[in-house]
Amino acid sequence: MWKKIVALGVVLLTVLMAGCTNTGTEETGPTGTVEEEVIKVGTLVDFSGPLSTHGIDTKNNLELAKEDIEKYFKEHNMPYRIEILPEDTRLDPNLALQKIQLLKGKGVNIFVGPLSSSEVKTILPYTLSNKIIVISPSSTALPPLIGATSPEQKKYLYRFVASDDLQGMAIASLVADMGIEDVVILYRDDAWGKGLSQETRKNLPKYGVNVVDYIAYPSNPSPADWSPYITKVEEDIRKVINSKGKDKVGVIYIGFEEGATLFSQIPEDSILLDVKWIGSDGIVKSDKLLELKDKTAKVGMYSTIFESEGPEEYVQRYKKRFGGTPTSYGLISYDALWVLTMAYVDTLKANNGKYDADIMTKKIKEVIEKYNNGEYGVKPLSGKIVLNEFNDRASGDYAIYMVTEDGWKKVGIWRYDTKKVEWIK
Amino acid sequence: MIDVVIGAIVWSNLLVLLALGLTMTYITTGVPNFAQASFAIIGSYIALTLLRLAELHPYLSLPVTFILGGILGLLTYYLALKPLIKRKASIEMLMIATLAWDLILFGITGAYSELLSSITKKTETLFVFTYLDFEFYGLPGRLIVSSLLVLLTILGLYLLLYKTKFGIALRASMENPSLAEAMGINVENTRLFSWFLSGALACMAGSVLPFLQEIVPQTGYFIIVSIFAASIVGGLYHILGALIGGYIIGISESLFTYVLSIFLGPGVLVYSKVISLLMMIVTILIHPKGITGTELWRKVERWLNL
Amino acid sequence: MVELITLILFFFALYTIVSLSLNLEFGYGGIPNFGKALYVLTGAVVVGGILNRLLIWYFGIEGDFISASSIAAYKMTELISQNPLLGLGIFIFCVLLAIVAGAIVGALSILPSAKLKEDYLGVTLLAISEVVYLILFYNTEIVGGYYGVSTPDILAFIPGEYRMYAYTVLGLICAIIVYLFLERLLNSPYGRILRGHRENEDLIKAFGRDVMKLRVKTMAIGSAIAAIAGVIFVFYSASVVVNAFNRVEWTFYPFLIVLLGGKGNNRGVVLGAFIFVLLKMLIDFYKFDIKYLLHLPFEAVWLQYIIFGILALLILCYKPEGILKERPIFTPPIKSRINE
Structure with missing residues (x-):
C-alpha cells in the first residue's frame, strides 16, 4: 500500500515539475519567428459573490486594455505579450492570500485586485515581505484600517482609487x-x-x-x-x-x-x-x-x-463587446494594466532583462507621469492619476x-x- | 408593518418548499442534503435562461423548472448517492458526498452564468426578477404565486399520500423502510420519488427567489442555513414538519428580528440569521425531534384524522 | 515552483493538525464535530482579540481598536525583527493561550450532547459555530469583524523572501508534535476507552466510566489542538479577518480528509491531508493550462470547483473506508504475545 502511494506521489511530482518548466519556457509568440516575452498579470476578483458584477467588469476592461497594449507593443516592435490570469477569491481573504502565493509560484509578480479592503489587508504583509506589486482598483478603506500605518508598509500595494x-x-x-x-x-x-x-x-x-x-x-x-x-x-x-x-x-x-x-x-x-x-x-x-x-x-x-467617464468611443466599444457600460472600477483596472505592463517593460530594460520590484516601484512613478501626458497614445480613462505618499489616489x-x-x-x-x-x- | 408581514410570508413560503425536499429526502435516504440550496439556484438560472432566450416570464416557466428540477434531483441521487449507498457508506460519507455534489453544482452554475453572459451580452452572474413582478389588488405577485405553490404542493402531496395506493406504499416505506421492504414494497421507488420531488420543489422555489432577492452563484451557501433550520425546527421525521418549520424560521428571520429591533435598536437587524440558528439550537436541545415529534402534535394529528 | 511546494507543505501541515484533532473526536470518539471551524477561529480570536489588546495596552496606543491594532502590530513587528526570541516567545505564549481557550470552548460546546443523538449533535455543533462566526463577523469590536485586524509578524527577523519557508517549517514542526502527542494519547487506556465508547456507549457505562466526562475531555483536547492551527494561520497571514474562518475550509475539508485518509487511523489522516492539499493546489495551479488545452469558453476557476467535486466523489466511492483502515490496538501484553 505505502509503496503504491509513494510511487503515485513521485509520479505526480514529476508531472508537476515537467509541467512547470513547460509553462516557464513557453515564450514563443504565435508567429514563432520573434521571441516574445510573456508578461503575466494576476487578477484577484470576485466572480461568484456580491461583487461579481465588478469582478466581471474588471476582467472585461482588462481584456480591452490587453488588446490596446499589445497593439502598442506591435506598433513599436516590442517583443512582449500579456497573459491575464483571473482568479475567483469569493471575497475570502484566506483565498486571496492563497491565490496570490500560487500565482507567484507560476511566476506572476504583478497583480490587479483584490476588490475588497479585507482582502487587501490580508495580502498587504505578503506584498511587503515578498515584494509583490499589487494595484487594487476598488479598495477604499483608509490606510490604518487595512493595517498600513506608514507609507513604507504600503510600498508595493497601490490603490488607484481615492479612499473613503x-x-x-x-x-x-x-x-x-x-x-x-x-x-x-x-x-x-x-x-x-x-x-x-x-x-x-x-x-x-x-x-x-x-x-x-x-x-x-x-x-x-x-x-x-x-x-x-x-x-x-x-x-x-x-x-x-x-x-x-x-x-x-x-x-x-x-x-x-x-x-x-x-x-x-x-x-x-x-x-x-x-x-x-x-x-x-x-450603485452609479x-x-x-x-x-x-x-x-x-x-x-x-x-x-x-470618482470622476472618470472614459471617452465615449471606449464606452461604445465596451458595450458592443460585452454589453452594458464599464464601471469606474473597471476603467481604473484598464489604467492599472497600462501602468503595470509599461513599468514592467521599463524595469526589464533598465535591469538587463531581469525583473526587480524595487526598480519597478520607481518606474511606476515615471510611467504614471508619461501615461498622464498621453505618451502611449492613450490617456488614463479614469482621469489624471495622482498618488499620495500611501500610494493611494490623492485627489479627485x-x-x-x-x-x-x-x-x-x-x-x-x-x-x-x-x-x-x-x-x- | 404590513410590508414586513408580506415579505416574511413570501420568504417563509419559499423556505417551506425548500425544506419539504430536504425533509423528504432525509426520511427516505437518511442523508441531510447540503446541496438543497444549490438546487434552488439552478432553478433560478433555468428561469433566467428561459426569460432571456425564450422571453418566457419566470412565473410561466414554473412547469418547465419543475420538471428540469426533478431531473436534477434524480441525477443527484443516481450520481452522487446511489453508488455510495450500494457500498454501504456511513451517513457522514453521504453528507460529505452531498457537499462535493454541491461544489460541482456551484462550479457548473458559475460556468453557465458566464456562458449565458456571452450570449446575452449582459452580466448574468447577478440578477433579480423583482421588476417583472405584477400586482394584484395591492398585493405583490410573489406573495400570491408563492402561496399558491405551497397550497398546490400540500394539496397534491395530501391526495397522493392519503388517497392513492402508491401513496400508502410510500408512507409505509417512509415510516419504516425495513418493514415495508419485508411487505414487498419497493423502497427504491420511494427514494426516486422523493429525490424527484425534492429537486422539483427546490427549483420552483428557486425561480421565485429572484423576485425576492438578488441571485449570485454563491447565494446557495447563504440560504442553506435557513433551510436546515426550518427542517429541524419542524421535525426531520415528518413531512409536515417542513411546513411548520418553514413558517417559524421564515417569520422569525424578518418579523421577529424587526420586532426585536424596535426594542434594541436597528443594530439587531443584521443578526437575523443568528436568530434562526439560535431557534434551531434551542429546538434541538429541548426536543430534538422537532415540533412534529412532540406528543401535542400527535394529538393534533389524531384530531385531524390523518 | 518552490513557492508551490512550500504552499502545499504549509497547508498540509495546517490541515494535518486540524484533521488529526477531528480524527480524535470523530474517528476515535465518534463525535461528529461539524463545528470544527469554531475552534480554529478560537485560536484566531486569541491572537486578534487578546494578544492585540495586550499590545495596545503595553504600547499605550489610543484610538479605535482596528487602527490601534495596526499600529501595535507594526511596532511589535519592528521589535521582533531585532529580537528573534521575542517573536518565538509571543508564538509560544499564544499557542499556550489558544490551548487553554480552545479546551474551554470545546468542553462547553459539547455539554448539550448529554441529550443528543449523533446526527443532531453534529448539526447543533455546526449551528453553534455559525452563530459565533456571524457575531464575530458583524461585530467589529471583538476581533475586527469583516475589517479584520493586523497582527505582528512573529518571524519578522527572517528576511522577507524566506519567511514563507520559515512559516512552513514552523507549521510542520507543530504538526509533528501534534501527531506524536496523539499517537501516544490514543495508545493509552484513554484511547482504548474512547474507541469502546464509539462502538458501544452502554458498555463503557457498565464498566463504571462516566461517558460525559470522556466526551468533554475528548472535545477539550481536540479543540485545543485545532486552536493551535488557528494561531499558526493567523501569524502566517499576519491578520485576523473573520471571513477567512468559514465552514467550508475549516469544517468540511477536514471531514473530507478524515474520510479520505481513514477514520480512526492517524497515519491515514496525515496521508489524506497530503493527498487532499496536493490535489487541491495542483488543480488550482494547472487550471489555466487545462482551460487553454480544452478551449473552454468559461473561466478556469469554475473548472476547479467541478474537478475537485468530482474527485471527492470518486474517492468517497472507491475508498469508502479510507486509504488506510483502522488498525487493531496493540497493547504491550498483546504485542509480547505476537512477538513470541
Missing part, C-alpha cells in the same frame, strides 16, 4: 447643497459600507446636516426580505418629515446593487418615494437600478462617483449622477479644489 474620506466629504457636501437638513443613513454592513458611511456621517454635521438614524443591513448575505429595513427607514422619515417637510429630508443609501431588490420591495405609496435619495459609487450606472426607474427616477438616487473630483427616465445622467460635479458642488445646467 474624499467621497465621504463629497456626499456630505452634496446632501447639504441639495438643501437637505435631516438624513437617514442605510448602509451595507461590511468593510466598504461601514468605512464610507462613517466618513459620510463624520462630515455631515460640518455641513449642518443632522443624522436621524444610522442603520446597517447585513452583507453576508444581503437580506432576502427588505421589509424590516424599509419600515424602519419609513418610521424615521415620518418623524422628521412632519416638522421639516419633504424637501428637507433625505435618505443616504450606501450599498451595492442589492439596492435594486430594496427598491423593488418599496411599496408604490411609500413615503420613501417622496423624499430624495443619495447613493454612492456602489447600475443597470439593475435602472430597471426600476419608475421608482428610482422619482427619488433621484443622486450618486457620487466626484461626478454626480442621477436616475432619470432616460437613464443615468450626469447632473453635477464635486470639485476637490473648492470642495463645492457645481451643478450642470
Whole structure:
C-alpha cells in the first residue's frame, strides 16, 4: 500500500515539475519567428459573490486594455505579450492570500485586485515581505484600517482609487447643497459600507446636516426580505418629515446593487418615494437600478462617483463587446494594466532583462507621469492619476449622477479644489 | 408593518418548499442534503435562461423548472448517492458526498452564468426578477404565486399520500423502510420519488427567489442555513414538519428580528440569521425531534384524522 | 515552483493538525464535530482579540481598536525583527493561550450532547459555530469583524523572501508534535476507552466510566489542538479577518480528509491531508493550462470547483473506508504475545 502511494506521489511530482518548466519556457509568440516575452498579470476578483458584477467588469476592461497594449507593443516592435490570469477569491481573504502565493509560484509578480479592503489587508504583509506589486482598483478603506500605518508598509500595494474620506466629504457636501437638513443613513454592513458611511456621517454635521438614524443591513448575505429595513427607514422619515417637510429630508443609501431588490420591495405609496435619495459609487450606472426607474427616477438616487467617464468611443466599444457600460472600477483596472505592463517593460530594460520590484516601484512613478501626458497614445480613462505618499489616489473630483427616465445622467460635479458642488445646467 | 408581514410570508413560503425536499429526502435516504440550496439556484438560472432566450416570464416557466428540477434531483441521487449507498457508506460519507455534489453544482452554475453572459451580452452572474413582478389588488405577485405553490404542493402531496395506493406504499416505506421492504414494497421507488420531488420543489422555489432577492452563484451557501433550520425546527421525521418549520424560521428571520429591533435598536437587524440558528439550537436541545415529534402534535394529528 | 511546494507543505501541515484533532473526536470518539471551524477561529480570536489588546495596552496606543491594532502590530513587528526570541516567545505564549481557550470552548460546546443523538449533535455543533462566526463577523469590536485586524509578524527577523519557508517549517514542526502527542494519547487506556465508547456507549457505562466526562475531555483536547492551527494561520497571514474562518475550509475539508485518509487511523489522516492539499493546489495551479488545452469558453476557476467535486466523489466511492483502515490496538501484553 505505502509503496503504491509513494510511487503515485513521485509520479505526480514529476508531472508537476515537467509541467512547470513547460509553462516557464513557453515564450514563443504565435508567429514563432520573434521571441516574445510573456508578461503575466494576476487578477484577484470576485466572480461568484456580491461583487461579481465588478469582478466581471474588471476582467472585461482588462481584456480591452490587453488588446490596446499589445497593439502598442506591435506598433513599436516590442517583443512582449500579456497573459491575464483571473482568479475567483469569493471575497475570502484566506483565498486571496492563497491565490496570490500560487500565482507567484507560476511566476506572476504583478497583480490587479483584490476588490475588497479585507482582502487587501490580508495580502498587504505578503506584498511587503515578498515584494509583490499589487494595484487594487476598488479598495477604499483608509490606510490604518487595512493595517498600513506608514507609507513604507504600503510600498508595493497601490490603490488607484481615492479612499473613503474624499467621497465621504463629497456626499456630505452634496446632501447639504441639495438643501437637505435631516438624513437617514442605510448602509451595507461590511468593510466598504461601514468605512464610507462613517466618513459620510463624520462630515455631515460640518455641513449642518443632522443624522436621524444610522442603520446597517447585513452583507453576508444581503437580506432576502427588505421589509424590516424599509419600515424602519419609513418610521424615521415620518418623524422628521412632519416638522421639516419633504424637501428637507433625505435618505443616504450606501450599498451595492442589492439596492435594486430594496427598491423593488418599496411599496408604490411609500413615503420613501417622496423624499430624495443619495447613493454612492456602489450603485452609479447600475443597470439593475435602472430597471426600476419608475421608482428610482422619482427619488433621484443622486450618486457620487470618482470622476472618470472614459471617452465615449471606449464606452461604445465596451458595450458592443460585452454589453452594458464599464464601471469606474473597471476603467481604473484598464489604467492599472497600462501602468503595470509599461513599468514592467521599463524595469526589464533598465535591469538587463531581469525583473526587480524595487526598480519597478520607481518606474511606476515615471510611467504614471508619461501615461498622464498621453505618451502611449492613450490617456488614463479614469482621469489624471495622482498618488499620495500611501500610494493611494490623492485627489479627485466626484461626478454626480442621477436616475432619470432616460437613464443615468450626469447632473453635477464635486470639485476637490473648492470642495463645492457645481451643478450642470 | 404590513410590508414586513408580506415579505416574511413570501420568504417563509419559499423556505417551506425548500425544506419539504430536504425533509423528504432525509426520511427516505437518511442523508441531510447540503446541496438543497444549490438546487434552488439552478432553478433560478433555468428561469433566467428561459426569460432571456425564450422571453418566457419566470412565473410561466414554473412547469418547465419543475420538471428540469426533478431531473436534477434524480441525477443527484443516481450520481452522487446511489453508488455510495450500494457500498454501504456511513451517513457522514453521504453528507460529505452531498457537499462535493454541491461544489460541482456551484462550479457548473458559475460556468453557465458566464456562458449565458456571452450570449446575452449582459452580466448574468447577478440578477433579480423583482421588476417583472405584477400586482394584484395591492398585493405583490410573489406573495400570491408563492402561496399558491405551497397550497398546490400540500394539496397534491395530501391526495397522493392519503388517497392513492402508491401513496400508502410510500408512507409505509417512509415510516419504516425495513418493514415495508419485508411487505414487498419497493423502497427504491420511494427514494426516486422523493429525490424527484425534492429537486422539483427546490427549483420552483428557486425561480421565485429572484423576485425576492438578488441571485449570485454563491447565494446557495447563504440560504442553506435557513433551510436546515426550518427542517429541524419542524421535525426531520415528518413531512409536515417542513411546513411548520418553514413558517417559524421564515417569520422569525424578518418579523421577529424587526420586532426585536424596535426594542434594541436597528443594530439587531443584521443578526437575523443568528436568530434562526439560535431557534434551531434551542429546538434541538429541548426536543430534538422537532415540533412534529412532540406528543401535542400527535394529538393534533389524531384530531385531524390523518 | 518552490513557492508551490512550500504552499502545499504549509497547508498540509495546517490541515494535518486540524484533521488529526477531528480524527480524535470523530474517528476515535465518534463525535461528529461539524463545528470544527469554531475552534480554529478560537485560536484566531486569541491572537486578534487578546494578544492585540495586550499590545495596545503595553504600547499605550489610543484610538479605535482596528487602527490601534495596526499600529501595535507594526511596532511589535519592528521589535521582533531585532529580537528573534521575542517573536518565538509571543508564538509560544499564544499557542499556550489558544490551548487553554480552545479546551474551554470545546468542553462547553459539547455539554448539550448529554441529550443528543449523533446526527443532531453534529448539526447543533455546526449551528453553534455559525452563530459565533456571524457575531464575530458583524461585530467589529471583538476581533475586527469583516475589517479584520493586523497582527505582528512573529518571524519578522527572517528576511522577507524566506519567511514563507520559515512559516512552513514552523507549521510542520507543530504538526509533528501534534501527531506524536496523539499517537501516544490514543495508545493509552484513554484511547482504548474512547474507541469502546464509539462502538458501544452502554458498555463503557457498565464498566463504571462516566461517558460525559470522556466526551468533554475528548472535545477539550481536540479543540485545543485545532486552536493551535488557528494561531499558526493567523501569524502566517499576519491578520485576523473573520471571513477567512468559514465552514467550508475549516469544517468540511477536514471531514473530507478524515474520510479520505481513514477514520480512526492517524497515519491515514496525515496521508489524506497530503493527498487532499496536493490535489487541491495542483488543480488550482494547472487550471489555466487545462482551460487553454480544452478551449473552454468559461473561466478556469469554475473548472476547479467541478474537478475537485468530482474527485471527492470518486474517492468517497472507491475508498469508502479510507486509504488506510483502522488498525487493531496493540497493547504491550498483546504485542509480547505476537512477538513470541
